[in-house]
Amino acid sequence: MxxxxxxxxxxxxxxxxxxxxxxxxxxxxxxxxxxxxxxxxxxxxxxxxxxxxxxxxxxxxxxxxxxxxxxxxxxxxxxxxxxxxxxxxxxxxxxxxxxxxxxxxxxxxxxxxxxxxxxxxxxxxxxxxxxxxxxxxxxxxxxxxxxxxxxxxxxxxxxxxxxxYVVGDSLALHLYETTPRRYSPLSFSQRLKVASDVAQALMFLHDRGLPHGNLKPTNVLLVGTDYNVKLTDYGLHRLMTPAGIAEQILNLGALGYRAPELASSAKPVPSFKADVYAFGVILMELLTRRSAGDIISGQSGAVDLTDWVRLCDREGRGMDCIDRDIAGGEEHSKAMDDLLAVSLRCILPVNERPNIRQVCEDICSISV
CATH class of the missing domain: 3.30.200.20 (Phosphorylase Kinase; domain 1)
Structure with a gap:
């Protein structure tokens, strides 16, 4: 040796x-x-x-x-x-x-x-x-x-x-694990902090010319009692062949985090705006505690998470989307509504979608 x-x-x-x-x-x-x-x-x-x-x-x-x-x-x-x-x-x-x-x-x-x-x-x-x-x-x-x-x-x-190695569990586990329920529901203030931490980490990557490329709750770790964020799996698409990149993006699509412009591209490549889209979906998950892959039934038929949130907002009942663990009372209703609005801007068509710096500033301006 x-x-x-x-x-x-x-x-x-x-x-x-x-x-x-x-x-x-x-x-x-x-x-x-x-x-x-x-x-x-x-x-x-x-x-x-x-x-x-x-x-x-x-x-x-x-x-x-x-x-x-x-x-x-x-x-x-x-x-x-x-x-x-x-x-x-x-x-x-x-x-x-x-x-x-x-x-x-x-x-x-x-x-x-x-x-x-x-x-x-x-x-x-x-x-x-x-x-x-x-x-x-x-x-x-x-x-x-x-x-x-x-x-x-x-x-x-x-x-x-x-x-x-980071001692902490993923945001996905904190939001969705129920058998057994090992985690107390995150408060709205904790969810807003997670959103802010992720946005700031993404902005840091983007400022250095690095899209994350694989953003989803399993790649957001929460550490300690303050739920400090640690992003993982960033930039790995840069190590991949075109076939490897296509497979990663296909996987994001199956899970619900793929931006529409990637789905329609013959040779999709992760981008800053695609990160913003995935982040918008994560914001919706934080607010609703519904998974991006959920199919939700309603009067208009079965829709996915992003379409459901858009529909509720268009009908003036955006607060109906909010996770009931945090929806009670009026204390944070404006802040929740503001964060919901940010999430909807993140999933706009690519030419209308804000960059992560704008998104980060919007989130940091929300007070609780």
Missing amino acids: GSGTEIFGNVLPEGVAASAASTNPSEHDNRPTTSGRKSSPGSPIASSPRFIDTLEPVTLDVYSPDRLAGELFFVDTSLLFTAEELSRAPAEVLGRSSHGTLYKATLDNGHMLTVKWLRVGLVKHKKEFAKEVKKIGSVRHQSIVPLRAYYWGPREQERLILAD
Whole structure:
């Protein structure tokens, strides 16, 4: 095994292998799982590895019989480790998405990382990949989970993205998990804070020329008793081939967060305005506690969340949309109405849609 630590542009030789299931975008996206998965003992990595279920922690096994060297690149020097350390770190599956499988790994020093094992065939060639990771890795903001490193293995299925592990649950779980109900309903003030935090994090990304590209409640983590926001999975479309980007956008469409202009494009690419659209849908979810994928029945027939909110607003009964856990009383009714209006502006046609700076200013002007 090679040893030592190198920063972008230099390499750390190591051989790494592990098991990572291919995923289908129609599967539960980034939902937590209760068991880890491990490749058969002693088996080399394969495009279709066999898995066994286990309740014990697994490891991201080093296995390189031919000593082909992989490369571990670090974004900065604030956290350094070897590929061998990573490979022996206890790990567990956190979830799966259109990008691949997400693990939590604990290093020897106790530092916890998320390891996103990217699916075969989705990523760009090495030179482009490295350039884009460097740009994504330069992002540092209190509401954005920092990227730490990436591993480029000798085989196509060995492409790993490493970021800090955040102790917190997703906005999706806080809004929708009911069996069992582990979370108290978020108050309106807490929901408004979440909206403001997400808007400010998006504005930070957009100011640096980076659309998030995959904005949805499963990629919004809430941390601590103050529900501080941490955005994850930002900018990953920049690492993808056109086929990978198309699959990510298709997944967003299935979940209800895809902007209409992406659906009608022959070669859709994430954009700032598409982020604003997805954010508008999230605002509606915060206010209604209904999922973007819900089909809602009414006098006009079955409609999705965005059409339902638009219809209620057009008929002058926007407050009928509001989650009953926060709708009682007049205390925040104007603020709720103001936030609902912001959400509706976010889903306007692309040429009428505001940019995220305007949206952020509108949200910050709402008082409770």
